[in-house]
Every structure is written in structure tokens, then in C-alpha cells.
Amino acid sequence: MVIMSPVTAYYSEKLKVIIAEKYSRAADGGVGYAKAAGNYAAQFYPTNLAREKGFHQVIWTDAQNHEFLEEAGTMNVFFRVQDTLITAPTSDRILDGVTRKSIIDLAHAKGIDVSIRKFSVTELIDAHKAGDVKEIFGSGTAATVSAISGFSHNETFYDLHDQSDSYAHLFKGLLQDIQYNRSEDPFGWRHKVL
Ligand SMILES: *Cc1c(COP(=O)(O)O)cnc(C)c1O
DSSP states (O other), X not given: OOOOOOOOOSOOSOEEEEEOSSOOSOOTTSSTTSOOGGGSGGGHHHHXXXXXXXXXXXXXXXXXXXXXXXXXXXXXXXXXXXXXXXXXXXXXXXXXXXXXXXXXXXXXXXXXXEEESOOBHHHHHHHHHTTOEEEEEEEETTXXXXXXXXXXXXXXEEEOXXXXXOHHHHHHHXXXXXXXXXXXXXXXXXXXXX
């Protein structure tokens, strides 16, 4: 069964997120990679706890050690460290989102360095302390690109500052211009519905 429904943009403000230290969204050997209805139940409780603490979403980490950064809410997640864009490789816990793939293609086309690798919480915090974390954003069809304003880990909040050359803003514009037929589509993503 395929269920469809129109939705508005999920998030209009920048998101404050908390990095998961206890709960997991998806398990090894599970269906975290699929857009299956049963995929979403596990996150309601930890997301509600995050909301009670004043956060919009949870950044999910690996289920074993909560060490590697995986997804943001129901979005894939990108980290801009200096001018390199980092995102986790897909796995059975990470959904292989089309928006993630599109952003990787757009970044390549714009000459932006993309690093698809495991990225740990420790590395993120060290890079933040060094002043190298410029942006974090989530990607998904409903929200396109959602900028993150800061993240919390181990009771510490790490702020992110607005970037005048924001990648989140750039990719959202480029992607929506292709989606809405406002620009050329050099990738062949658009198909005419006959
Ligand atoms: C939908 C979804 C995404 C984003 O996938 P898109 O194909 O870009 O919409 C990422 N993670 C999860 C868990 C999702 O449900």
C-alpha cells in the first residue's frame, strides 16, 4: 500500500538539535534504511523527551556506542567543516535519501568538497572548538534543506553562527529551482508526466 498526502514545509525556523546519547532510531539488521511505516515508531519517545528540553529534533547516532553521527530527525544530515561537506555513508540504519544524493551531486557540480565518511561526535565537538564547524543541515524531500542553529551533547550547547555564504541556503535554492522548473536541469532529474 502506498499512502500519499500533501504536506507544508516541515520546519520554518532553524532547528535546535540534541545528539542522541541513549536512544536509537534504527537498529542493525532492521529497516532504518527504508521508508517503511514501522521505521518511525522508535523515535517518538526520545524526540518527545528532546522537545520537553526545548529541542526540535534529535541527531541520531550509531546504535552501539552513540559515537557516529547518522541522521537528523527524519532527515539525512550534513556537516560543513571549514568548506568541506561531510555526510555519513548509508547503511542499514541510514535512509538512502534522494535529497542527500541530490545535494552530493549539486556540491560536486559547484566544486564543493564532499566527504562521505563516518563522522564522530568527538570530531564534531573538536572541530567546533577549533571554530571549524560552519554549518549543519538536514536534508529530505519534505523539508528540502533544514538549517540547524546549534546542537547539544552531554548537557553542553554548541551554537552555530549564520554564514553569509550558507551551503544550506545555496542547496535549497538550487534544488528548488530545478524542482519548480525555474532553472536548467543538467542532471536529468525532471521528467515530463504525460
Ligand atoms: C525520508 C527520510 C529521509 C530523507 O529521504 P528523502 O528521499 O531525501 O526524502 C532521511 N531519513 C529518514 C529516516 C527518512 O524517513
